[in-house]
Amino acid sequence: MQVGKQTWRFPSRPRITGSATVVGAKEGEGPLGSWFDEVERDAYFGENSFEKAERIMFERAQRLAAKKANHSMEDVSHVIAGDLLAQNISASFSARTHSRPHLGVFSACATIMESFALGGLLIDSLNSEKVLVGASSHNSTAERTFRYPTEYGGQKPQTAHCTATAAGAAILEAKGDGPALTEATIGRVIDFGITNPWEMGAAMAPAAVDTLRVHLQATGRSVLDYDLIATGDLGRVGHPLARQMLLEQGIDPGHQFTDCGILLYNENQPEVFSGGSGPGCCTVVTLSYLLKKLKEGKNKRILVIATGALLSPLTVLQGDTIPCIAHAVTFEG
Amino acid sequence: MQVGKQTWRFPSRPRITGSATVVGAKEGEGPLGSWFDEVERDAYFGENSFEKAERIMFERAQRLAAKKANHSMEDVSHVIAGDLLAQNISASFSARTHSRPHLGVFSACATIMESFALGGLLIDSLNSEKVLVGASSHNSTAERTFRYPTEYGGQKPQTAHCTATAAGAAILEAKGDGPALTEATIGRVIDFGITNPWEMGAAMAPAAVDTLRVHLQATGRSVLDYDLIATGDLGRVGHPLARQMLLEQGIDPGHQFTDCGILLYNENQPEVFSGGSGPGCCTVVTLSYLLKKLKEGKNKRILVIATGALLSPLTVLQGDTIPCIAHAVTFEG
Known part of the structure; x- marks a missing residue:
């Protein structure tokens, strides 16, 4: 339901029936460390490249979100996901294993709220039963994409940001417990x-x-x-x-x-x-x-x-x- | 309206009230040349880089699509667009001038049908009045992203594809003439x-x-x-x-x-x-x-x-x- 030109209201109040977060060591050491589901100390997540690490992290968050909503990934009707890497590879490659209907989105660091907006719309308009929304980033993939490889140790100004090693996913449904x-x-x-x-x-x-x-x-x-x-x-x-x-x-x-x-x-x-x-x-x-x-x-x-x-x-x-x-x-x- | 697990039906039959295509010289010389709205002989579209050329081409297609639907870009309620370049820059940068509510999407060469699917849903669920959907690619931006700069003249196998220099956009509305x-x-x-x-x-x-x-x-x-x-x-x-x-x-x-x-x-x-x-x-x-x-x-x-x-x-x-x-x-x- 349109409210003003840019805002959608969802009268059916789609619920977040489950969500999960997987982060890196630095994020785990921050003030929210105890709130995350998984903190992984290995920046490679057991893989041989940071890009593969990012998609494994994202996959883990997606599976755990589905599990916490008492579903398997196979129950999910649509995945709406994106990331920061060229050609959205973390979202696309993490989608290979579960192979659910997939909508790739991109709004850089605003991606998760584009996912939530579209996911809410899919549920509210009765066009999907269980939407998974998610987004990811990895410090070392972003650094070598946008700046310098982390191994190089380049200096940065204090106005710089630290790209989070973090992935999260949430399940949206028409009914259920949750925000x-x-x-x-x-x-x-x-x-x-x-x-x-x-x-x-x-x-x-x-x-x-x-x-x-x-x-x-x-x-x-x-x-x-x-x-x-x-x-x-x-x-x-x-x-x-x-x-x-x-x-x-x-x-x-x-x-x-x-x-x-x-x-x-x-x-x-x-x-x-x-x-x-x-x-x-x-x-x-x-x-x-x-x-x-x-x-x-x-x-x-x-x-x-x-x-x-x-x-x-x-x-x-x-x-x-x-x-x-x-x-x-x-x-x- | 969901039909099966992966298909949406749009009972309101959203209409394509206007659409436009802008292509490069090679596409203009092809069998569909006379069907395109604009054929641009200059691969740079008057700009100083191929990436800037692509976004100008995309902008032209968007403005012309709105015009053919008897609207200006300022009337458009949502833009759903994507392209093949890293971080979707052709879609994002072409959106700067008109600054409409923007949903970036990515499905590589399938992007336009993801745009159409979501655009149809926005119109059908009464969550938007005039959606612009679109996608673009440019041979020389894709070549230097994925293969070699075109200036290098590298040889290719016959199984290769030729990335089209082409951008298109369409306006979707609940009512009006058109498919x-x-x-x-x-x-x-x-x-x-x-x-x-x-x-x-x-x-x-x-x-x-x-x-x-x-x-x-x-x-x-x-x-x-x-x-x-x-x-x-x-x-x-x-x-x-x-x-x-x-x-x-x-x-x-x-x-x-x-x-x-x-x-x-x-x-x-x-x-x-x-x-x-x-x-x-x-x-x-x-x-x-x-x-x-x-x-x-x-x-x-x-x-x-x-x-x-x-x-x-x-x-x-x-x-x-x-x-x-x-x-x-x-x-x-």
Whole structure:
């Protein structure tokens, strides 16, 4: 059901009947470590390349999510998944073993909320019975795709992000126990002209602000109607910028305004820079810590605004600016 | 409305109220040349890189599709688009100027039918008013991504495909004149263990066969209920293989079984090898030639099974097999 031009409301309240998170060692050592289902100390996940490691991690999260929803992967009617690697290989290759009807999606680090939005729509419109949504990233695959191989040990500015080694998946169904997915706001591509790939927080902040503003307008709510509003991975540089831009537009995001990239790591962990990023970051923070707060009744309604920088290594080399996007999803307890 | 496990039926019959195709010189010289809206002789489309050329071509197709549907891009409620380049940059960057709510999708060369399937669902479930779906590819961006820069002039085996320089877009609406989108079958990821990236037709054939079989089962139809069944880009190697596999499964695909990759070029054009490929190939063949036959009443019902090889340059280097997918969409006059 359309509410405003960019927002869908799901009157049937699709439920998250199961979800799972698998992360790397560094994420396990962060403040949310105990909330994740599996922490893997081996960056290779027993494989011989980081790319194969990422897809194994993603597969483990998918199987565990299905299991926690009391299903097998074979019961899943649609998979909606994506990642950050060229040609979405983590999502596609992890889909080989279970071979379910597959919809590949891409919104960079905002991928999980595009998946949730479409998954909610499939359930709400009675076009699927059990949708699996998911996203993944791996620090070492992202580093060698976008920057330098981790083995090289290149230095980074403090505005950089640390791509999370993290994969998460959730099962959506029309009925069952679990938090409900009640709305989704599909973001627009917004480009403020930033060309520096070390400034992704600043580049993505305007997209997050635009999506939050549009979401509040469409739903007729204020930020106080949410117990928590989390951006995806703006980090310690981009998040204050987003707050400032919101204040300038007359929206006080208040104390409940936080960021998954900030939540994922302790500030004093080595090389986390301005915070976590990667499609896995917002995914595992949402599916562990944020959903748990809903399940425990500590929060009644939260909004997660996943943010994505839609650049590629090649667009950076060609001197292009960084188009960004943010998709928001409302979860209710 | 679900019909079987993998197929959606759209009872409201979303209409294609406008569509547009923009192609390169080689595609313009092929047998379908006169059916395309724009043929651009300059491979750079006036830009200074092939990647920028591709996004300009894609933007032109999108604007023209909106115009032919008597809308401006600003009227479009959702864009669902994808391409073959790393991090989907042609779709994302072409979205900067119009900045509409954006859903990035990826199914390699099957992307356009994933876009159509989701677009049909958005219209049918009343969650969008005007959806733009589209996909693009450019020979020179694909060549330097997956093989060698075109300037290098590397030799290829006859089983190779020629990635089309082609972009297409269509506007879907609940009402209006134009062919209707009545069903979509979402494919599964299928991997027959082929590792040779010059054998993509053979790699993709099993996915096309699986999707056609599942589609016929779900709809209770036979191939004779379609005036035409076109695979995406199996080419002159993969298409006969698909025919043979279908016959072995007791399905005679008959004379109306064709392939967009074969249709796009004349066999005697230089360096077309086994036929066209790339997300743009199936897109522009469908949106020009195939839809025209529906509009003119020569065909009443057609099925297009877009095929995608979900590999990346890196998975080839790592010796991986090639997972493939095929999504089918029914169009009716």
